Amino acid sequence: MPIGPVMALMRSLIAGDRDLLALIPKQAYHSTVAPLGYSRRKIILVNDPAAIRRVMIEEVENFPKSDLMVGSLSPLINDGLFVSAGATWSRQRAMVDPAFTHMRVNRAFDAMVGAVADIEARWDILSDEGKPLSLEREMSHLTADIITRTIFSQKLENSVAFEFFDAWASFQDSVATIDLKSLILGKAWAPMKQPPAAQKAARVIRSHLGQLVDQRMEPEAPKQADIVGDLIAARDPVTGTGFSREEIIDQVGVFFLAGHETTASALTWTFFILSQQPEMVQRLRDEVQNAAGSGEISFAVTKKLATARNVFRESLRLYPPLGFIPRVSLYDTVIQGVPTPRGAMVMISPWIIHRHKEVWEAADRFNPDRFLPDREQAQPPGAYLPFGLGPRICIGAAFAMVEAVLIIARLIRRYEFETLDPQKVRPVSHLATRPATEIVMHVARRKGVHHEW
Numbered sequence: 473m474p475i476g477p478v479m480a481l482m483r484s485l486i487a488g489d490r491d492l493l494a495l496i497p498k499q500a501y502h503s504t505v506a507p508l509g510y511s512r513r514k515i516i517l518v519n520d521p522a523a524i525r526r527v528m529i530e531e532v533e534n535f536p537k538s539d540l541m542v543g544s545l546s547p548l549i550n551d552g553l554f555v556s557a558g559a560t561w562s563r564q565r566a567m568v569d570p571a572f573t574h575m576r577v578n579r580a581f582d583a584m585v586g587a588v589a590d591i592e593a594r595w596d597i598l599s600d601e602g603k604p605l606s607l608e609r610e611m612s613h614l615t616a617d618i619i620t621r622t623i624f625s626q627k628l629e630n631s632v633a634f635e636f637f638d639a640w641a642s643f644q645d646s647v648a649t650i651d652l653k654s655l656i657l658g659k660a661w662a663p664m665k666q667p668p669a670a671q672k673a674a675r676v677i678r679s680h681l682g683q684l685v686d687q688r689m690e691p692e693a694p695k696q697a698d699i700v701g702d703l704i705a706a707r708d709p710v711t712g713t714g715f716s717r718e719e720i721i722d723q724v725g726v727f728f729l730a731g732h733e734t735t736a737s738a739l740t741w742t743f744f745i746l747s748q749q750p751e752m753v754q755r756l757r758d759e760v761q762n763a764a765g766s767g768e769i770s771f772a773v774t775k776k777l778a779t780a781r782n783v784f785r786e787s788l789r790l791y792p793p794l795g796f797i798p799r800v801s802l803y804d805t806v807i808q809g810v811p812t813p814r815g816a817m818v819m820i821s822p823w824i825i826h827r828h829k830e831v832w833e834a835a836d837r838f839n840p841d842r843f844l845p846d847r848e849q850a851q852p853p854g855a856y857l858p859f860g861l862g863p864r865i866c867i868g869a870a871f872a873m874v875e876a877v878l879i880i881a882r883l884i885r886r887y888e889f890e891t892l893d894p895q896k897v898r899p900v901s902h903l904a905t906r907p908a909t910e911i912v913m914h915v916a917r918r919k920g921v922h923h924e925w
């Protein structure tokens with residue numbers, strides 16, 4: 473039995489809010505594998521941990537990334553790492569992986585610390601003036617700053633112009649629109665027409681990134697230990713060739729696309745939840761106090777902050793930044809009894825499986841302790857995938873984890889958080905899972921707390 477009629481899809485399209493979460497029928501949180509609605513192309517919602525592992529790990533070649541996603545992102549990143557397939561993907565992944573090893577994340581730590589210090593300076597002023605802030609906007613600025621510092625060794629303000637941000641917002645907007653329309657009306661592998669706004673925005677973004685890359689490709693440019701330096705130095709393990717200029721721009725675009733809004737979304741939800749959980753905030757403060765006192769929160773200290781890590785993991789369970797991971801079936805097959813023709817969209821939803829009533833105990837409750845080592849083993853493999861699974865798993869997962877733990881520790885140590893109108897907060901899923909309207913917050917410097925960092 474299909475779950476949920478196509479009416480929900482149509483309603484959402486007509487309403488124009490482009491919210492994928494609004495399309496999920498209630499039964500989905502109880503079902504395993506089922507066709508979703510009656511759109512022109514069959515959409516199969518895969519909601520069972522074993523079937524998810526089949527699609528993402530065991531038969532990864534038979535279920536490549538959805539043609540819709542590839543087509544809509546290509547003006548910005550061409551055939552870059554997030555969307556590439558087969559031999560192209562293997563080559564790129566082998567060349568990019570070294571930039572994200574443990575050692576490299578350690579190297580990026582100073583950039584993270586610099587960006588957090590800047591946001592603290594800004595928030596101290598807001599705190600003194602009693603002015604509220606928009607949580608998502610602040611987190612988006614912070615993670616964009618971290619990404620630019622890590623890629624280009626430059627602060628955000630120094631490296632990209634406002635024009636770049638406008639183009640970025642416009643690209644995200646138009647991509648979300650084509651996605652939903654083609655999802656309902658399109659045939660598999662139909663050529664995708666890019667709206668002129670998306671093409672123009674992609675050109676603006678690429679031209680800004682190109683200028684930054686060019687500065688570094690000059691023969692006399694100083695060598696710097698950052699991601700673009702790693703990309704310029706990377707060599708194909710088989711042929712020994714490097715990336716071309718365009719390929720470097722593709723990959724840098726991928727890091728902005730995949731690493732910026734995702735982390736911003738995750739941190740937005742984490743701080744919103746924490747603003748409603750004073751006891752958990754106290755536990756976090758005690759943990760930071762025990763690990764660092766009032767001193768520096770170093771890379772080594774972040775490793776000791778198990779509660780902060782579990783708070784972040786639990787936020788990623790309830791509000792996975794990528795709520796939907798679409799694949800396409802390359803052949804006629806059957807997934808747990810459901811006929812799945814070639815061209816069907818195979819939709820894996822971290823949002824749904826993370827809140828699935830038969831998989832998680834008290835699925836809707838925020839409980840970071842479910843990630844304590846002895847309890848974590850009770851989770852069926854394949855049920856928790858905020859970073860994806862299998863060979864295409866997120867390359868930046870360790871990076872994001874360290875970044876988040878540092879930010880949580882520093883900011884909860886320094887501030888009290890108060891959300892205005894918390895009952896109005898509602899998530900929507902566009903490219904990332906975001907609040908439908910701004911989350912407005914007051915941050916106030918904690919009284920009597922002095923620290924050197």
Ligand code: HEM
Binds near residue numbers: 727731798860865
């Ligand atoms: C909380 C933050 C993040 C979340 C939730 C997240 C989530 C994901 C997910 C779900 C995928 C797999 C998509 C799929 O299978 O279709 C992915 C892939 C990827 N992510 Fe992340 N990501 C995060 C942060 C980052 C960061 C910080 C970077 C880089 C700086 C990054 C770079 C990438 C790249 C390059 C891929 C593609 C990997 C490949 O296909 O081989 N991500 N991410």
